[in-house]
Amino acid sequence: AQSVTQLDSQVPVFEEAPVELRCNYSSSVSVYLFWYVQYPNQGLQLLLKYLSGSTLVESINGFEAEFNKSQTSFHLRKPSVHISDTAEYFCAVSLVSNTDKLIFGTGTRLQVFP
């Protein structure tokens, strides 16, 4: 069975500081990897995804994540965060062979302070 682990439930950080949100997954077969973001009082929305090709993927608002197969990780990073990045971030996987369902991690709450 597949699983996703987000070790940090909360990450407090000051504005303009760098941040890394950690995600590790467990799967014996190939997976697609996703990061979703949930802003306060909203539903989740896709932030970025890894399907194939370059292991470094980027979002339009400055986040990036790197797929590391040997470490089974897909950590999310941003070199300089803004107050508006305050949200909950979910890592998720789906099987390449069966994309019917997403398996979500437990989420990391990023709190950016001025």
Place this chain on the structure above:
Amino acid sequence: DADVTQTPRNRITKTGKRIMLECSQTKGHDRMYWYRQDPGLGLQLIYYSFDVKDINKGEISDGYSVSRQAQAKFSLSLESAIPNQTALYFCATSEPLAGGGETQYFGPGTRLLVL
């Protein structure tokens, strides 16, 4: 207008009552999902549907039922609500991505409190 809408946005009910949460989408997607979100647990899949005639149980379907009335509508019912069903409920649709995988689109959520 939002692509995935949920009604009601907030609901308080009593133990033993039957309630229905509704979801509508204008994205034209065949696949629809119901999740519940609990603090510290992430999202858990309750039911999913690939078309009007295809309904599937998720990880935590006990105590819930669903109805896919049309491609655009997918309702979740709690037959006899209990306090541990207090949670935030999300509806989602999905579409295939070029290159593989699918993207899910979420509604704004329904916050349910069972007293």
